[in-house]
Structures are given as structure tokens and as C-alpha cells.
Amino acid sequence: MDVRRALLSVIVGLAGAAAVTASGWALQAGALPPPTPAARVAAVASAWLHEYRFVVDVFHYDNRRTKGACLRGWFGRVEGRKTRGSLLSIDSGPVLRISGPRRLSLVGGRGNGILPVGLAAAAGCSRELAPVIATAAQSGSLRASRGYAANQPAIALKVSRGNERRLTLYVSPRSYRPLVAIVAIGEHEATARLYLTRVKPHVLSRFRLLRLVEPRPRR
Amino acid sequence: MSVGSNTIGRGLELSRPPRWLLGWWGVGRLVAIGTALALRPTAWTLDRWDGRWYRMIARGGYLLVPGRQSDPAFFPLYPVLLRALHAAGVGWGIAGPLLSNVALLLGLGLFYALTREIFSESLARRSTIYLAIFPLSYVFSMTYPESVVLVLLAAAPLAAMRRHWWLAACCAGAAALARPEGLFVALPLAGIAWTQRPSLSPARRGAALAAILAPVGALASYSLYLDRVLHDPLAWSQAERAWGRRFRIAGAYRAFAHLPVALGHTPWLVRDVVFFFLYLALLYAAWRLGTPLVWLGAAAAIVVVPIFTGAFDSIARFGLLAPPLFWGLAALTRDRRTDRIVRAASLVLLVAGTASLPYVFP
Numbered sequence: 001m002d003v004r005r006a007l008l009s010v011i012v013g014l015a016g017a018a019a020v021t022a023s024g025w026a027l028q029a030g031a032l033p034p035p036t037p038a039a040r041v042a043a044v045a046s047a048w049l050h051e052y053r054f055v056v057d058v059f060h061y062d063n064r065r066t067k068g069a070c071l072r073g074w075f076g077r078v079e080g081r082k083t084r085g086s087l088l089s090i091d092s093g094p095v096l097r098i099s100g101p102r103r104l105s106l107v108g109g110r111g112n113g114i115l116p117v118g119l120a121a122a123a124g125c126s127r128e129l130a131p132v133i134a135t136a137a138q139s140g141s142l143r144a145s146r147g148y149a150a151n152q153p154a155i156a157l158k159v160s161r162g163n164e165r166r167l168t169l170y171v172s173p174r175s176y177r178p179l180v181a182i183v184a185i186g187e188h189e190a191t192a193r194l195y196l197t198r199v200k201p202h203v204l205s206r207f208r209l210l211r212l213v214e215p216r217p218r219r
Numbered sequence: 220m221s222v223g224s225n226t227i228g229r230g231l232e233l234s235r236p237p238r239w240l241l242g243w244w245g246v247g248r249l250v251a252i253g254t255a256l257a258l259r260p261t262a263w264t265l266d267r268w269d270g271r272w273y274r275m276i277a278r279g280g281y282l283l284v285p286g287r288q289s290d291p292a293f294f295p296l297y298p299v300l301l302r303a304l305h306a307a308g309v310g311w312g313i314a315g316p317l318l319s320n321v322a323l324l325l326g327l328g329l330f331y332a333l334t335r336e337i338f339s340e341s342l343a344r345r346s347t348i349y350l351a352i353f354p355l356s357y358v359f360s361m362t363y364p365e366s367v368v369l370v371l372l373a374a375a376p377l378a379a380m381r382r383h384w385w386l387a388a389c390c391a392g393a394a395a396l397a398r399p400e401g402l403f404v405a406l407p408l409a410g411i412a413w414t415q416r417p418s419l420s421p422a423r424r425g426a427a428l429a430a431i432l433a434p435v436g437a438l439a440s441y442s443l444y445l446d447r448v449l450h451d452p453l454a455w456s457q458a459e460r461a462w463g464r465r466f467r468i469a470g471a472y473r474a475f476a477h478l479p480v481a482l483g484h485t486p487w488l489v490r491d492v493v494f495f496f497l498y499l500a501l502l503y504a505a506w507r508l509g510t511p512l513v514w515l516g517a518a519a520a521i522v523v524v525p526i527f528t529g530a531f532d533s534i535a536r537f538g539l540l541a542p543p544l545f546w547g548l549a550a551l552t553r554d555r556r557t558d559r560i561v562r563a564a565s566l567v568l569l570v571a572g573t574a575s576l577p578y579v580f581p
Contacts (some may be wrong), residue, residue, distance in 0.1 A: 016385070016429020016433070017428075019429075028295050028396075032444075138275060
């Protein structure tokens, strides 16, 4: 008899806990909106950019085509302290360290005037692109539409940051991997075909970045 | 009044809040809101930090952005209430502070009733006043869920003590849907169920078991919901990691070992470290007072478990949801002079705490 009473208590208790679970779920499902498809796509695209710290770019600006590469990480400074940022190398042009908005410093090469470096960094560096896309996804200030980029159908994610700055990121419709970024600042517009790649010494060397990331020998 | 609210009212036998309680609630809110408005004459000060995230969830739902701080780290009940308030015509910026301040009045009333049932009227009165004007109590006026959780954390054991176990189950579940600290209410509920055990019918025992399991059930419902909308049942844990919070056995050691470096980066952290040790002292005072062990266990969990994430951040705020800390404080102020000193010091520190809001998160 005692066993039956105890069993009854356990069954009532478990049923009650299950009811709390079910009603909690129903409350959330009924009261909170699901994320928009555009926000979901942008979140995954941001994760791609977060995962890959090295991007090989093909820039198009003012009807001219130039290659470049951008590497995210911690880099040494003149005073010896390491700082987080990106190294952007533009083919036969400058190599720049970008350690924050409007904080660019020349660390190699020479300016060739082919491509504005601010536009190149905004379009071709994962460290610059990822937060813009993620913030837009989280704040809902994002539009998605069908498009065509990199010789394939794509999803276009459009972000406006004020009147002056616009970003359109084309992503693969299957994996949401970023393909092309178009950044417009005022009247200037640059396009970057993005190749997210693993960091390989020969590619770093090809873009004059290897010596900037290699640890210096201790004296 | 609706049938539902009648049932709740009968379950908790709520009466009009006493005048002194209304008065101290008013004093506390006047000081906190007045200081916030003096800093900037808008709701900005009270609606910032985590408030932005709660508002974001209320407006657009959850979204996990891997590797980046994102909103699944914030539990869903408060955004649901914000959304309901907004649907009733209240603006987003005002909804949070309005909800929190009103909920605090109800929470103080329930806390007073609960404390009176466990201890004496005088101790209940003192501890309720301290809670109303505690230095960190400006959080109760912000777009933060602490006020709502206080209501539920006081209502659940109070309903259980009055043998309204189904109501206790609802409150305990709702508490866990609002803040992870809600999980620990299961401990006092288990203690109350154990003491009532001989006199409970099998069905009531089942309801008591449901109340003890309700916080876990509610947490499971959150995971199931996240699985549905984000395809990741542990999205909340993943989002916590982007804030640098990750539970590890060695987390407590890391919190102490990295403290000098952390203080170098964020000198404000000294506030949380001081309150951590103050809370431990108050727990000791609560133990000396004769607070039931299950309550002490729940409060210790609220204060100590967060340091297993490797940091002291926000522990001062977490302590607001541990009633034994305020019982311990009230136990130390039996003479009038000490009582007055604590009240005066609390009010001064409340002003200072609110004034720190533009610089540091609570």
C-alpha cells in the first residue's frame, strides 16, 4: 500500500514537472518571435568570418582589379607590446596594420594609390566584416535578398550604417559562406571577392606577411 | 480581478503592504531613480548594460552569433514580460524600469511575509528595509530581471509553507526561467517538503515533488526552445562563454589567482570582491541566527557558484537574490544605533552605486 502511495506521488511529481516544462516552452514559443531568416543567415556568415582569420581578396575598385590578403591576430608593436588587429597586404602596394577604426599604420611596401586602404580593409578583412554583420543581425538592421555573385546564385545581406556607409555581403545560399563584399563609403565603392583560407606559410610569404607574423628571435 | 490572480492572492494570503514598507520602497526608489535622473534626465541610466540585451530579445527574439556575445545568455521570462508590457502600450525604454520598480514592491511584500513566517516580525521588518535600500538595490530599478526573480523566489517558498504546492511549482519554474539563480530555490522547497512530509497526502507530496523539480523543468523548457529556434539546446551556455563565463572545477582557483591582473584591467572589480567577502560574513551571521541549512545552502550556491566561472564579476548583484544574506544583516543590527548606521550607510552607498552606472555594469 505504501509503495502504491509513493508511486502515486512520484507520478504526480513527474507529471507536474513535465507540465512546467511544457508550459514554459509554450510561453516562450508563443510570446517571443523567432529570429528572421536574414538574421540567421547573417549569424552564420559572421561565424564563418570569425572562424577564418585569413582572407585572400580580389579587389575591384574604379574598374581596376588587384589582389590582396588580410590576416587577423595579435601582432607586435613598435614598443614591443602585442596588440589585436589585422595585417592587410595589397599586391605591389602597401602592407598595413589595422588596430581599430581609423587606426592604420604602414608596416611595409608603399602606397600605390590604386585602392583606398580604408575601403580595402572594410571589404577584405574578416575582423572588420564580422562585427558589422553580427551587429546588424542582432539589431535587426539587415535586409536579405536573392542575388548573384562569384558566378553563382547568392544571398545578398545589406547593411546600412548611417547615410555614408553601406555594406552588401553576398553569401553562398547553401552554407552561408561569405563570397563577395561590397563596401561603399560616400561615393567610393570597392568590391572584394573573399577566399576564406587557412593560414599557410607560402601564401603569407606570397603576400609579404610571413616576416610580420613570425616570432622574432630572442636576443 | 481575474480568477487567476484571486487564486494567487488566496495562495499567498497577500494583504495591503504596510505603510513603512511602502515608505522604504519609496525612499529606495527615490534615491536610485533620482540619482539616475540627475546623471541624465532620461531612462538611459536605468535601461543600459544588460537591459539592452533584454530589450533586444523582447523585440526580435533570440539569435546566437557563435564566437560573439549574444542574447541566449539572458533567460526568457523577463523579455516575455517586457514584450507584454510593450504590447499594452508602454514604450521600450520605460517598460523595463517600470516593470522592475513595480515588481520590487511586490517582491518586498512577499519577502517580508516569508521572513516573518521563518523568524520574527522585527527581524522581517529590518531585513526588508535593508533589501529595499541595499547599495546594489539600484538594480531593482533597472531593465534587469532581479525584481521579478525576487517576487518569484519569495513567493515559491511562501506558497510551499502555506501548502499551496502547485502555486509553489509555478513560481519556482518561473524563477528559473528568469535567472539561473532560480534553480537554487529547489533547496528550500525540498526542506519545506521534508518537514511537511508526514502530514501531506500522496497527491500533495506529488505536487511538492513537482515544485522541487520545476526549476529543472523550466530550464529544460528553455533548452528545448533554443533547440527549436537556434538548433542548439545549449546555446545559452555557448553564449555565456563569449562573456568569458565557463564553469570549471578549477574556476574558483583561477578567479583568485587572476584577481591581481583582473583588478589591473578593471579596478571596479574591487566592488564585487568586497561584496563577496561581505556576503560570506553575512552567511555566517545568518547561520548564527539559526537560518535553516537548506536556505543557507541556496544562498551559498548563489554567492559561491559564480566564481567557478573564473571571475568575480557581478557577484555583488547576484547576492541580491539570496534572502539569508539580509536575514544575517538584520541579525547583526538588533540595537537601534547599529540599525540606523546600516540604513544611513546603505543610502549613501546606494547613491554612489547608482552614480557608478555610466562607468561600470552592475
